[in-house]
Every structure is written in C-alpha cells, then in structure tokens.
Amino acid sequence: MSYPPPDDRLRHLLAQQINCHVDTWKLAFFIAGAIADNPEIRAEIDRIGAAHNTGQHCGDRNCQACFEATTTTA
Incomplete structure (x- = not known):
C-alpha cells in the first residue's frame, strides 16, 4: 500500500504538515479533515x-x- 492513500491524499498530506506543530497525529488528522472538508x-x-x-x-x-x-x- 502506498502512502498517502490515493482516496484520502489531501487529508493525509495536510495532517503530515500539521503534525509537526501539534501533540498527536490524531489531532493533526482531525484538523486536516476539517480543512479538507471545508467548502x-x-x-x-x-x-x-x-x-x-x-x-x-x-x-x-x-x-x-x-x-x-x-x-x-x-
């Protein structure tokens, strides 16, 4: 399996960048999801x-x- 997964690439790429500035990967992924889902x-x-x-x-x-x-x- 390749990373980031092609079906959720934007969220994962955002989370990778955010993860450097927050305490947990879970928080980074949550923030990335909010960004990626914002119309x-x-x-x-x-x-x-x-x-x-x-x-x-x-x-x-x-x-x-x-x-x-x-x-x-x-």
Missing part, C-alpha cells in the same frame, strides 16, 4: 487549479508556481 477551502483549491491548468496566474501573491512562471525565461 470554501475546496472551492479555492479548485479555483487555483483551474487557473494553473489554463496557464493563468491564480492571483495568490504567495503562489510558488506563479512566481516561478514569472521569473523563468522561455
């Missing part, structure tokens, strides 16, 4: 993905992909 966050992830898929800037000033696209010469 506003999901909509923002979808909006950013759609912009990147069409080659557009997503408008997030902290977006590494957009930063690299503007600083890379063709």
Whole structure:
C-alpha cells in the first residue's frame, strides 16, 4: 500500500504538515479533515487549479508556481 492513500491524499498530506506543530497525529488528522472538508477551502483549491491548468496566474501573491512562471525565461 502506498502512502498517502490515493482516496484520502489531501487529508493525509495536510495532517503530515500539521503534525509537526501539534501533540498527536490524531489531532493533526482531525484538523486536516476539517480543512479538507471545508467548502470554501475546496472551492479555492479548485479555483487555483483551474487557473494553473489554463496557464493563468491564480492571483495568490504567495503562489510558488506563479512566481516561478514569472521569473523563468522561455
């Protein structure tokens, strides 16, 4: 079995990052679930993905992909 599991990848990736800042994996996974299930966050992830898929800037000033696209010469 691969990790993170493909059917719950976002929650597991979030939990891995959160786990560095909380006392237990269970708490990290709980917080990650709340983030991953939030409709506003999901909509923002979808909006950013759609912009990147069409080659557009997503408008997030902290977006590494957009930063690299503007600083890379063709």
